[in-house]
Amino acid sequence: MVWIAMLVITSPLIRPALLPEPVSVRWQTGHFALLPGAPLAATGAAAGVARLARAQLGLTGAAPRSGTAPGVSLRLDPRLASLGQEGYRLRVDRSGVVVRSAGLEGLFYGVQTLRQLLPPEAFGGKGAPRGGWKLPCVAIEDRPRFAWRGAHLDVARHFMPKWFLLRFVDALAMHKMNVLHLHLTDDQGWRIQIERYPKLVSVGSHRKDTQTNDRPDEYSGKPHSGHYTQAELREIVAYARARFVTVLPEIEMPGHSQAAIAAYPELGNTGRPLEVATGWGVHEDVLNVEDGTIRFYENVLDEVIAIFPSKYVHIGGDEAPKKQWRESAAAQAKMRALGLKDEDELQSWFVRQIGAHLRRRGKRLIGWDEILEGGLAEEATVMSWRGEEGGLAAVRAGHDAIMSPYEWTYLDQRQTNDPALELPRGWGHLSLARIWSYEPMPAGLTPEETKRVLGAQTALWTEVIPDPATAEKQLFPRLCAFAEVVWSPRRSRLYERERPRMVAHVARLDAMRIARHPVDPVQTASDRASVGARS
Ligand code: ACM
Numbered sequence: 001m002v003w004i005a006m007l008v009i010t011s012p013l014i015r016p017a018l019l020p021e022p023v024s025v026r027w028q029t030g031h032f033a034l035l036p037g038a039p040l041a042a043t044g045a046a047a048g049v050a051r052l053a054r055a056q057l058g059l060t061g062a063a064p065r066s067g068t069a070p071g072v073s074l075r076l077d078p079r080l081a082s083l084g085q086e087g088y089r090l091r092v093d094r095s096g097v098v099v100r101s102a103g104l105e106g107l108f109y110g111v112q113t114l115r116q117l118l119p120p121e122a123f124g125g126k127g128a129p130r131g132g133w134k135l136p137c138v139a140i141e142d143r144p145r146f147a148w149r150g151a152h153l154d155v156a157r158h159f160m161p162k163w164f165l166l167r168f169v170d171a172l173a174m175h176k177m178n179v180l181h182l183h184l185t186d187d188q189g190w191r192i193q194i195e196r197y198p199k200l201v202s203v204g205s206h207r208k209d210t211q212t213n214d215r216p217d218e219y220s221g222k223p224h225s226g227h228y229t230q231a232e233l234r235e236i237v238a239y240a241r242a243r244f245v246t247v248l249p250e251i252e253m254p255g256h257s258q259a260a261i262a263a264y265p266e267l268g269n270t271g272r273p274l275e276v277a278t279g280w281g282v283h284e285d286v287l288n289v290e291d292g293t294i295r296f297y298e299n300v301l302d303e304v305i306a307i308f309p310s311k312y313v314h315i316g317g318d319e320a321p322k323k324q325w326r327e328s329a330a331a332q333a334k335m336r337a338l339g340l341k342d343e344d345e346l347q348s349w350f351v352r353q354i355g356a357h358l359r360r361r362g363k364r365l366i367g368w369d370e371i372l373e374g375g376l377a378e379e380a381t382v383m384s385w386r387g388e389e390g391g392l393a394a395v396r397a398g399h400d401a402i403m404s405p406y407e408w409t410y411l412d413q414r415q416t417n418d419p420a421l422e423l424p425r426g427w428g429h430l431s432l433a434r435i436w437s438y439e440p441m442p443a444g445l446t447p448e449e450t451k452r453v454l455g456a457q458t459a460l461w462t463e464v465i466p467d468p469a470t471a472e473k474q475l476f477p478r479l480c481a482f483a484e485v486v487w488s489p490r491r492s493r494l495y496e497r498e499r500p501r502m503v504a505h506v507a508r509l510d511a512m513r514i515a516r517h518p519v520d521p522v523q524t525a526s527d528r529a530s531v532g533a534r535s
Pocket residue numbers: 318319368385
């Protein structure tokens with residue numbers, strides 16, 4: 001006992017918490033002091049990664065002229081191709097640090113792990129102290145479990161400023177997440193400038209009031225506005241790209257489109273003038289199925305594609321009530337003319353038109369799992385939110401799927417039962433423990449079907465999340481646990497066992513002044529029952 005205590009107390013370095021946990025970590029004896037002026041050498045193509053690494057590692061001092069001083073070396077190495085573009089090897093020994101990867105992504109992720117060998121204050125932008133950062137010697141090999149490691153953010157219900165998106169990209173990248181899905185349009189606001197249709201912003205980005213509670217109905221009495229210019233979105237895309245985060249744009253259709261119809265009433269079914277919605281829920285006003293409306297959205301998507309280099313474009317497709325199509329003579333005539341059986345097939349036809357347009361532009365369509373109803377469009381990828389059934393159906397039909405079942409991934413749910421910590425209104429409950437126990441790969445798939453599950457995503461819907469600080473509190477630290485679920489090898493993660501690592505990890509978030517919930521979730525009985533069930 002005494003010996004063990006002595007060893008712990010006299011251990012020269014406490015092993016840092018690595019999160020997401022790498023595939024293989026071999027701690028070794030000794031350390032390396034990374035001095036403020038240590039050189040950072042990189043293969044030419046890695047100059048961008050090296051620039052970010054220098055800042056992230058706090059290497060602010062002037063580099064020595066000789067070039068022979070010990071430091072950090074980032075090396076592109078095709079011999080590591082078996083780890084994929086995102087995999088890397090990181091080695092710290094007494095003579096310095098070497099990160100190797102077959103891809104720039106892997107070099108970047110190796111640097112993110114290297115940062116975690118530094119003390120938490122390094123995450124607050126503090127430069128290396130005069131004596132250097134004391135790094136423990138270690139050999140790490142790592143690669144992601146899933147290719148798609150996403151986070152969705154609803155900027156339509158509450159607009160989130162550009163600076164917050166840049167800050168969120170930094171947080172995603174440091175957790176080795178690689179997709180930021182921006183929900184840019186909804187009933188309550190249109191947030192992306194479209195040059196051809198200026199009223200989408202001049203009308204569609206403003207609402208005159210905001211619902212704050214649904215039982216009883218309460219409203220803030222305050223207007224809400226906001227949009228991104230195309231130049232701002234290009235800036236966000238470039239910033240994210242440098243950090244290996246793809247920004248996935250979502251333009252909702254045919255439901256959740258009231259802001260667009262308010263701006264251009266000819267897109268609707270009734271001819272009635274509409275306002276941008278002020279209350280939440282599923283709204284009856286959906287797009288009509290006229291050829292002109294399809295053309296309108298093709299034109300919108302052409303501008304979207306010119307801004308976002310993402311291979312995928314998300315077209316929503318969820319929660320589109322069919323009442324207006326059932327009542328519309330024009331919609332019914334179209335259905336008959338096309339030989340379609342019902343309104344689900346009509347929505348499927350709509351989505352196919354858009355999917356064909358995207359394919360002509362070299363892009364692929366993603367939609368929420370409702371796009372399965374009435375038949376899936378060619379090459380469409382399904383984002384499964386109402387459970388995992390949509391994803392299962394998609395991969396069994398030969399399509400790709402991204403898992404985002406709300407019960408396990410929607411971070412607008414309450415994290416705790418503590419009213420002092422929580423939003424005034426919030427529907428479900430999703431603890432940190434439950435996220436750790438989430439398994440994205442559905443059981444019972446063939447090896448071929450397994451390959452079609454690209455990965456998984458969290459989502460943050462912002463009906464009751466009015467500003468960046470509240471958003472961050474909902475996101476962290478649960479997003480950190482989710483990053484581990486999508487990056488790290490599959491294994492059972494019981495909250496009690498993982499907790500110490502998270503406690504150490506959130507000191508980094510605190511240094512970055514990221515708002516967050518406590519690490520200790522107050523779990524409900526039902527939560528405890530479900531935790532571990534899928535692990
Ligand atoms: C969704 O949560 N309506 C996709």
